Amino acid sequence: REDIAVQRAALERARAGAEDARRRYVRAEQLLKAGAIPAQERDTAKANYDAARADVAAQEQLLQKLIIGPRTEVVQAAKADVKAAEAALKEAESALYLILSKKQEIASAGARVEEARAALRNAQAQLGYSLISSPVRGVAARKYKEIGELASPFDTIYTVANLDNIWVTAEVDEEDVAAVALGQAVQITLDAYPGQVIRGFVVKVSRIAEPKEVGRVRAKIVRAKIKLEKVAIPLRPGLEVNINGILPEKGRTLLIPNDAVVSVGNTDRVFLVQDGRVRSRKIVAGQSNFDFTQVLSGLHKGDLVAVTGLDNLRDGTRVRVNK
Numbered sequence: 001r002e003d004i005a006v007q008r009a010a011l012e013r014a015r016a017g018a019e020d021a022r023r024r025y026v027r028a029e030q031l032l033k034a035g036a037i038p039a040q041e042r043d044t045a046k047a048n049y050d051a052a053r054a055d056v057a058a059q060e061q062l063l064q065k066l067i068i069g070p071r072t073e074v075v076q077a078a079k080a081d082v083k084a085a086e087a088a089l090k091e092a093e094s095a096l097y098l099i100l101s102k103k104q105e106i107a108s109a110g111a112r113v114e115e116a117r118a119a120l121r122n123a124q125a126q127l128g129y130s131l132i133s134s135p136v137r138g139v140a141a142r143k144y145k146e147i148g149e150l151a152s153p154f155d156t157i158y159t160v161a162n163l164d165n166i167w168v169t170a171e172v173d174e175e176d177v178a179a180v181a182l183g184q185a186v187q188i189t190l191d192a193y194p195g196q197v198i199r200g201f202v203v204k205v206s207r208i209a210e211p212k213e214v215g216r217v218r219a220k221i222v223r224a225k226i227k228l229e230k231v232a233i234p235l236r237p238g239l240e241v242n243i244n245g246i247l248p249e250k251g252r253t254l255l256i257p258n259d260a261v262v263s264v265g266n267t268d269r270v271f272l273v274q275d276g277r278v279r280s281r282k283i284v285a286g287q288s289n290f291d292f293t294q295v296l297s298g299l300h301k302g303d304l305v306a307v308t309g310l311d312n313l314r315d316g317t318r319v320r321v322n323k
Contacts (some may be wrong), residue, residue: 018052081123089116138162186245273308
């Protein structure tokens with residue numbers, strides 16, 4: 001196999017390095033006896049030689065593991081050895097109690113029992129090398145390795161999902177962060193299950209803002225964790241959901257249609273209609289939803305704003321109002 005050939009090459013390199021370190025160490029010993037170098041240089045050469053030998057031993061162990069490997073036939077053989085060892089242990093223990101009257105036979109049976117126990121421990125250890133246990137309870141959501149493939153200690157073999165404890169992570173746009181609060185009740189829906197609603201509440205709001213992966217350049221989001229109440233819909237990790245939440249009403253506010261707002265950089269403006277002409281007016285926008293934007297300053301109740309053809313409007317453009 002390719003991985004065995006690669007490991008053999010690594011072992012040869014380690015052996016060559018060890019031989020070079022040995023020659024340097026022998027040379028350092030000779031120079032030290034001749035008084036040509038200090039003892040510190042001889043000690044450094046010896047340390048390098050010891051490290052090179054340790055590396056050779058480690059590479060030999062890796063090669064041996066690759067040659068033996070936890071292949072399917074090895075696993076099956078280990079299972080068979082466990083069963084055979086268990087049977088042999090029972091047989092040896094039975095024989096031990098049947099020949100108590102004969103010391104020589106007792107000693108012989110005792111030796112067989114110990115051999116059987118050692119064989120059982122060895123077979124169980126070999127079988128254990130082929131088993132992978134998950135540290136958490138759940139279901140296997142994805143498999144990354146097939147039987148017979150080589151895996152290092154840091155490779156991912158399976159992804160395990162705990163379906164008993166599902167939560168929702170909401171990506172809140174930076175301008176909407178003020179509308180999210182701990183304990184806030186939300187309603188969650190899925191396009192695949194129209195008319196069905198899952199209720200939940202916000203249990204955590206991140207303290208940092210992160211770049212938004214799609215959409216506007218330099219846009220930021222804040223992640224919020226939502227704990228779900230009773231779930232009747234078969235949710236699956238990774239699904240996208242729709243989230244609606246409402247904060248307690250704080251009083252009356254001025255709203256305008258989203259179509260009336262023109263955003264230029266970090267500035268929001270509207271076209272205020274006065275005497276048949278439009279005037280560009282800077283506003284300070286607050287919260288918004290799919291239809292309306294809250295105006296904190298810049299407009300008053302009763303002001304008339306343009307909502308169509310904004311791309312063609314300039315300050316002072318004459319317009320006709322259609323009500």
